[in-house]
Amino acid sequence: MSTEHTLMRTRREFLYRSGLGLGSVALSALLGKAAPLSPRKPHHPAKARSCIFLLMEGGPSHIDTFDPKPKLDDLHMTEFAKQRTKFAAAMNTGKRHYVKSPFEFRRAGELGIEINARFPHFAGVVDDICFYRGLQAESVNHPTALFHLNTGNRFGGDPGVGSWVSYGLGTENENLPAFVVLPDVAYPQGGAANWSNGFLPAHYQGTPLRANGAPVLDMEPPASVTREQQRKNLDLLASLNAIHRQRHPDHDELEARIESYELAFRMQAEMPGVVDLASEPDSTLELYGVGDPNPEVDAIAKRCLLARRMVESGVRFVQVIVGGWDSHDYIESAHGTRITAIDKPMAGLMKDLKRTGLLDETLVVWAGEFGRTPDNGLRGGDKAWGRDHNAKAMPLWLAGGGAPRGRIVGATDEVGDAAVEVVHPIKDFHVTLLHLLGLDDAKLTYFAQGRNKQLSQTGGELIRPLVA
């Protein structure tokens, strides 16, 4: 065995065995050049260093969550008067009627912000929340609207918000993915394109942590393979690669691939610790609702807690996806159970981030792909009140690093049909989100398809009132 080979082997074993303690020995250090995920300075100073994006898939109703419309009580079941444009979707045509919210609203917090009374836990944190009522989407079609909110491009194919942020800021922990997605058991409409790296290099792709089974696809070998067996195979792999490397000493890419196996196994070692909630004290589990008799609460609570643990471990961007908001019918039961399912977990997340001090440097965003209409085609009859899709008004809140506390920004009209104050398109929200993370959308560009592409697609405007 050659000397070089022995040296390499020793180093790799050293690395392998040192495991977690060597998290800081990054690929970049080994290769002596900047690795794509090494931490980078933001464009401007910002409080938020990471982001937790709670994505409510299906289009939650602003009217039934955080934007009460008492006027609808008067109009209930009267014919909807507004004229639709000639570019209305088939869904929003025909005879339609106003539908009141079946929910009671209650003032919460010191500021007395009115929210649906079915959010008893969240009511305790509203003073830390900035509600935004001026955002507008451009599509009432789930996948296109999801792609728009998640990637800036309604037709998909572009990098996710988390990919852009990872590209801009790198990650604090190279043993974990920079951009983690915590989906429901089922993937949302449009699937993995919602967290794709698009034209950005593969390092920036969102890694979905699966709700069941091994958290990362193929992170564990098949059940019959033991750790010992894998170790021995890895050792042989390192030896053969080292011999091969000697024959091609000029080719750095080979070294990168050798190291990627190291990195994979550091990730394999570290990930189970991060996703294992057993080390959390009971009081924390209870705060989120982990172990709640309602399995929906338990499932969302686990993901919210996981999101905090991820951020704490240096993950840059965590997206938690909670589906089931597409309540065309029976909004009381359909939205009611969703609200109950998310109330305690999201309130727990806010409280936990706050008491651990992480809230100052973590931006929390809550949004769906669009809002819902004040009216309905009554396809389920007048007992089955529901709401269709509405791109002109939608619920959104943000909190934490750099966001205002206890503020309502913007407004919708008196029935919640459209935003009328501080009205902005999605691209402006993207500019604002990046801004809060210290990134300038106009500078965060990547050359693809013949031009420097950016999250906002063609530039956008900062929504000032959303910045503290």
Place this chain on the structure above:
Amino acid sequence: MSAWRIKLALTIWCSASALGATESAGTLFRDTVQPIFKQHCLGCHGESEPFGKLDLRSREGLLEGGSRGPAIIPGNAGVSLLYRALEHSGELKMPPTGRLPEEAVAAVGEWIDGGAPFPAASDGADYDWGAFDEEDLWAVRPVRKIEDPGGIDAFLGSRLAEAELIPAPRADRRTLIRRATIDLTGLPPTPEEVEAFVADPDDDRAAFGRVVDRLLASPRYGERWGRHWLDVTRYADTAGFSNDYERPNAWRYRDYVIRSFNSDKPYDRFVLEQIAGDELFPGDPEAILATGFLRMGPWEHTGMSVAAVTRQQWLDDVTHSTATAFLGLTLACAKCHDHKFDPVPTRDYYRVQAAFATTAFAKRPLPFLPEEDASGFAAGKKRIERLVAQLERKREGYAEISRRHLMEKFGVSRIEDVPAVSRKQDAGLTDEQMWARRIVNKHLSHHAESIKRYDPLAFSVTSGLVEEWNDIGPGGAGSYMKKPDYESVEMHVLVGGSIESPGERVAPGVLSAIERYGGLPAPRLPETTSGRRSALAKWIADSRNPLTARVMVNRIWQYHFGRGLAENANNFGRMGAKPTHPALLDWLAVRFVEEGWSVKSLHRIIMASDAYQRTGDIPDGAAERDPGNSLLSYFTPRRVEAEVLRDSLLAVAGELSLSMGGPGTYPQISRDAAEQPRFTQGGLRPPYYEEGRRRDRNRRSVYSFQQRSLIDPMIEVLNGASADLSCERRDSTTVPTQAFALLNGELSHDLALAFANRLQTETDRVVDRGFELAYGRSPSGEERALAERHLKEMTAYHHRRPPAPRREREPLVRALPSQLSGETFHFTEDLPPWDYEENLHASQVPPETRALADLALVLFNSNEFAYVY
């Protein structure tokens, strides 16, 4: 205003290069004012009956104004009604939803003060053709006929000499045959092929030339190079978005592409067929199949979409993809404003688009060709029918519950006696059953599409609607255009790219820059329903078109060398890299056309060069003087593409099935990914069911069913091509999740075991044979010793550790939140109603074979297996 200008420069559309430029009022209009109009004004002041009779779509409209008089007085914002309304300084306040941001109001003011130019798109006379630097126009200038200095190496040689670089020597035969075989067929050479070439007594060049000829004649060639073209055209078997329904006949386009490469179809003909095969060669079935190209983009029309918007989405897609694939130009920028980097006025964009304005989607009856092996279709159809029967039984179960409930409720003994109005499908069903019924229906709607893949139909187009062929897919809310619409269609420039603000009417046409700079006269495109695409296609396929041959030659060069002579194969515009060897590119383009647009001839010319046959060793000085190896002083080694890696695993393991063509097959993918529930509109999509027979699931990756919403994770993680964006070149980013896929994935383990089993069946010298199959060479003494020691250790290990039993396949139980109640419901996805031929499992073989599988797994993961030199 200056603060505004700085902000503007930072945020405007598309560009770094506009930074610091002095904006004229015209640019200000294009970049800022027009988008403001589009976003905030044109909804009311752009329709056919604009509010207050004020039409903001043209300068004339503004000057004429509405019921309150002229909207602008050019040169004086202060007295202009438009500005005052935006400022909210008078009685009229616009927009009614609230004052625009200060910067926006200021921009409009500045624009009016600057004379309110309206340099859109609409008026070609305003277009500033002089704004382009000569060096940026290289691609639209005519191809130069250059005297042959002695082939490729002479072109390269002069530049190498200038850089004082002595190129790397000729690679040895083993290296060369592996390089050429993977390059041309996407598979590693067999040990026998390697040995035959090594032993060939003929001189190196002649012997290698014969290898190239043999490889070009192999059907594997078309599968490999067809895949490259499918990257460019974004081939997929499904439509994308929410439902992601199958495009049941799209596979015939994929096979058409493979056949075209195998038969060395002249490239100009290939171009003509894909753009206008139906018009130009209506009697040639291949030309009909070719037009599938025009429909490759993702597309969905549902009750939530707006028909006209969906149609426009396709028009934009086809305009852009045609230009990208054949002309190497990115036209998308010109959709909203005159292209900033390339000489493409917006008017040209819509003129090209007008060539497609009369095109309708068509599923044309087209009998299967002799080349299309339909022998397995009956069996394939049967399998879907069995799935359907399985689901229908389930559906019938729910219907029965409903019937019983209703009969009981109405106290009758026959369902016919229940009033028809009360016979609701969901009657008497629990929330869980209602959901299950919906999911069953959704699955059935998917299978109803899928089964059409065996119908003799072409995924094609027509000029003008042929009603019985109309094909806008399932889920569409009826046809969005009637027959007369296609015949009377008028194309307008869409101001700001918005369908809500049509501007000047345009006739079908081509890119003006080519006539202006390139000398190819712009043809008049007919305005009739038929013939528009033919004329466009002929203009593109014209040997005098400066882009077409150059773009294809460059693509081929790129696939051989890892990078093109011009580095951005899809972008020959100013933002793409300039060619490193422009004379060579032109010389090759001319040769290409002279050789009858023969792609295979081009391969021969390129592969016969010294440049192609060099070693991968970096010569002295090259790292410093030519770090990117653009001078090609050595052969740049590269990682093989995802499909090559998967196909090579299968081939080496002896499991690769070489049957060609037909509907997409379902390979073995990560079971976790296959079992992942995925929402679709109003339900769940059917689970991913692998092919039951090994020979079906072990086919070449190009035949894998390409589902936009579920890409094989192993292909995806190894930088597979996106099915949504044209892929000009595969990435080869190295990320740790690739190691997970290859080292931990079930497929790798299964194939390692198959490889081990193969070796033991075929030979006693398992280590040597293993290296020969995987690497095309024998192991060195050191490698052999390492491998044998490993076998010994692992055999002992496996004697100690009996393997865990096989993980059985079980029905999948889904637990998901209901949209109706928000509560969790359960739904069971049955196993498919056909036998599953299991792969060999560790529990079936002795410890020695399991140990050999460990070695095989290591070889599969090694750098030598993954890289080509």
